[in-house]
Amino acid sequence: MKIIVDGDACPVKSEIIATARIFSTPVCMVASFDHRLPQVEGVETVQVDRSSQSADMFIANKVKAGDLVITQDFGLACLAIAKHAYTLSFRGETYTDDNIDYLLERRAEFAKRRRQGARTKGPRPLTDDDRKRFQQNLTKLLQEKQEKREV
Known part of the structure; x- marks a missing residue:
């Protein structure tokens, strides 16, 4: 599993990085050049061009089944769900086929x-x-995935 973050205006970057480190889960932050991402050790950062959907399209092409996409964009979440990825909002809400x-x-x-x-x-x-709800739900999801790998 890899965590792929729609980094344009993501307010929970530090929570994602801290939680991912606990579970040794790789993180890829994607943002346009208008939203400069700082280099953080252990986090892959990808800067894409300024067009309105560049980050979303990059993520949609990169995501694989079992990955986790963190975004507020319902369209991107829908594309990730179609690829059998997990999706989470910045507030910790899970996007599913049901909603x-x-x-x-x-x-x-x-x-x-x-x-x-x-x-x-x-x-x-x-x-x-x-922020707390987001981090709790991210932790819960990563724990569940880790337990499945250990079984």
Whole structure:
């Protein structure tokens, strides 16, 4: 398993790196050149061009079955699920076959409303509780994968 992170505006990079180190799980952070990633020991960093979907397309092409993709992008999550990868949001929510269709439909509905002139709220600010929930869910997922490898 490899953790592949949609690094454009990812607010939980340090939590990902710290948790991955505990489980000796490789991490690949992907971001456009507009979102400069610092070099961190043991973390592969990939900078892609500035076009709007470059990081997502790179990740979609790189992910393999059993990898973990961490993203807020429902479209990228859907592509990862189709490749039998695990997916997690920056708030620790798991994207699955059971909920991704609803999330994509809701996103499309909000986009339609915005095109018609309506105002929609953006995501609420990330809280310390969100960070803790993310790290707990990431830890739980990595523990489960490690236990399966040991059996």
